[in-house]
Amino acid sequence: MSGTQLTLGVRLRDDARWANFHGERNAAAASLIRAACGDPAHPLLVICGDEDTGKSHLLQAACHDYESTGHSAACFSLAELRELGPQALAGIEAMELIALDDVHLVIGVPEWEEALFHLYNRARDLGHQVMITLNDTPAAHGFTLADLRSRFQEGLLVQLGTYRDDDRVVILQARAEQRGLVLSSEVAGFIMRRSSRRLGALLSILDQLDENSLQAQRRLTIPFVKSVMGW
CATH class of the missing domain: 1.10.8.60 (Helicase, Ruva Protein; domain 3)
Structure with missing residues (x-):
């Protein structure tokens, strides 16, 4: 993974950890994600919820979890990467956890969907884990690539509720x-x-x-x- 790609990753917030994820509404969902962290039975986790449900926090907590056990992890924001084009995803499968935030922002864009499809396949072949966040379930999105929809629907789906x-x-x-x-x-x-x-x-x-x-x-x-x- 090149230095350029490393700089594209989100700087992890020190307070974005499991212990700092509060509120009973999504406690069970957070526990499910934590338990699935590093589990080879779950090569893909799909975390769905509205903007204000803590999705980014959970991705970063998972990255901290990986790093605390000596494994490599990086979190990427699709809001930032989409300006650079799908080539920005090249090589990031080398990380043992690839966390992709706000993936819904590029769904419906053929070249991005193809890049995500191949990234996931490369990561899975290496035995690495991918976690993504979406603003809704995969079934609710308009994919142009049926194979990517299928991959996302095969992942472990975790639905977050909106906080009261x-x-x-x-x-x-x-x-x-x-x-x-x-x-x-x-x-x-x-x-x-x-x-x-x-x-x-x-x-x-x-x-x-x-x-x-x-x-x-x-x-x-x-x-x-x-x-x-x-x-």
């Missing part, structure tokens, strides 16, 4: 606790009323509050949140 507001509060409070912060339900509810309910947006706000709380030596109160966020 109470799930988001639990996740936000758990992440805050890991940072040594206390986030009350009242303050968490205030943040959710004033911001996007997307987990990514909520966790980004937590990043800002964490940084400013260290500087100001202040607790996470509603007045403090208002001052930091300009609300």
